[in-house]
Amino acid sequence: xxxxxxxxxxxxxxxRRGALHDGEAAGTSLxxxxxxxxxxxxxxxxxxxxxxxDWGKEIERALTTEAPPGATPLQRFEAIWTQIIESYVRLRPxxxxxxxxxxxxxxxxxxxxxxxxxxxxxxxxxxxxxxxxDPEADERRAMAVGAFYQALLGGLATQWLVDPDTAPTAxxxxxxxxxxxxxxxxx
Numbered sequence: 001x002x003x004x005x006x007x008x009x010x011x012x013x014x015x016r017r018g019a020l021h022d023g024e025a026a027g028t029s030l031x032x033x034x035x036x037x038x039x040x041x042x043x044x045x046x047x048x049x050x051x052x053x054d055w056g057k058e059i060e061r062a063l064t065t066e067a068p069p070g071a072t073p074l075q076r077f078e079a080i081w082t083q084i085i086e087s088y089v090r091l092r093p094x095x096x097x098x099x100x101x102x103x104x105x106x107x108x109x110x111x112x113x114x115x116x117x118x119x120x121x122x123x124x125x126x127x128x129x130x131x132x133x134d135p136e137a138d139e140r141r142a143m144a145v146g147a148f149y150q151a152l153l154g155g156l157a158t159q160w161l162v163d164p165d166t167a168p169t170a171x172x173x174x175x176x177x178x179x180x181x182x183x184x185x186x187x
C-alpha cells in the first residue's frame with residue numbers, strides 16, 4: 001500500500017464510497033482488490049493500520065524533540081506537546097477518520113476488535129515513549145501511565161478537531177499540570 005491510496009482513504013467517507021471508488025483511487029482493478037484484500041473493508045482496515053503506524057512514527061518523532069540543555073521535566077513536556085499539537089494539524093484527516101470509525105464501532109465489529117487489540121500495545125508503547133517505563137519491570141504502572149497519555153492524546157485531538165482556535169496549547173497543558181500538582185484550585 002502506498003501513501004497515495006492511504007491518503008485517499010483518510011480523506012473519503014467510508015460509508016459513501018464503494019469498491020469501484022477504492023480501486024480507481026488506488027489505480028487498481030476490482031479484481032485485484034478482491035484477490036489481495038478479499039473486500040474493500042479489508043482494504044480500508046489496511047489503510048487505517050498503515051495510517052496508525054505513520055501516526056506512531058510521528059509521535060515518536062515528537063518525543064525525540066530535544067528540549068534545551070538542562071530543561072526541566074515540564075519544559076520537556078511542553079516541547080513534546082508542542083510537536084504533538086503540530087501533528088494534529090498535519091494529520092487532521094487521520095484523526096477525523098479515527099473518530100468516525102469509533103462512532104461506528106457498533107456496526108463495524110472488526111474495527112472495534114482492531115482498536116481493542118491495539119489499545120493495550122498503545123498504552124504500553126506510550127508509557128515507554130513518554131516516560132521510558134519498561135512494561136516488563138512494572139506492567140501495572142506502565143498501563144496506568146500509558147492510559148493517562150492515551151486519554152490526553154485523544155482528548156486533545158478531539159478539541160483540536162472541534163475548535164482548533166480555542167484548543168489548549170502546550171503552554172496551557174503545562175499550566176494545568178502545575179496547578180494540579182500544586183493542589184491549587186479555585187474555591
